[in-house]
Amino acid sequence: MASCIFLDIDNTLYSASSGISAEMGKKIHEYFTSLGLGEDEASALHHKYYTEYGLALRGLILHHDVDPVDFDQKCDGALPLEDLISPTPSLRKLLQDIDRSKASVWGLTNAYRPHAERVLRILNLDDLIDGLIFCDYQKPNFACKPDPQFYHDALEKARVSDPSKCYFVDDNRINVDAARALGWGHVAHFCETGLVHVEGGKVKKIGSDRKNDAENGVKVITDLEELRTIWAEVFK
């Protein structure tokens, strides 16, 4: 059976230096305040839901009866992505250099499909991705990383029966640790140490959750080009 490479999209296929996470944080904050919450309460709940549920949106659905598709249009859908990111030829080459007889390449994102597809299109990578695992905002109680269910669904959709054949890179340490705990074989934490990004509406220094490789077999990389080395067996 061939292997499957799963790539997180946001803050993995583009750098945190793009500032998208800050813009996303602002849009989500505005969404909270549009529900009638005060600034402080909005910030606190935004962070709480992100931490507890992996996505602020899930808390909004559970406790505020928010329509996820409306949320997606007003948050991810309203981001000026075209102004913030652009294709990187070296990243395109990286994906082209994967030996497709050995591994297929999938996106694995907590975003909804329109945002994921838009990012891949802007980055000029859409034709190099074999399939997309996304959060289906239309489904009640949809799963997201780091729920084990999300990873199980990913294997099913990508038709992978042996998790040891999975490759996965994500900028969120919690997400890669969750994959490792489920036996995913080759897992990398993309960690742009020194940069900042916004998570759950709060500015966070990247690398503050950096752990040593040895702990659970997760490799820490600061540049996606390092995948050529740590995953050499799936490159041409």
Ligand SMILES: [Mg+2]
């Ligand atoms: Mg990410």
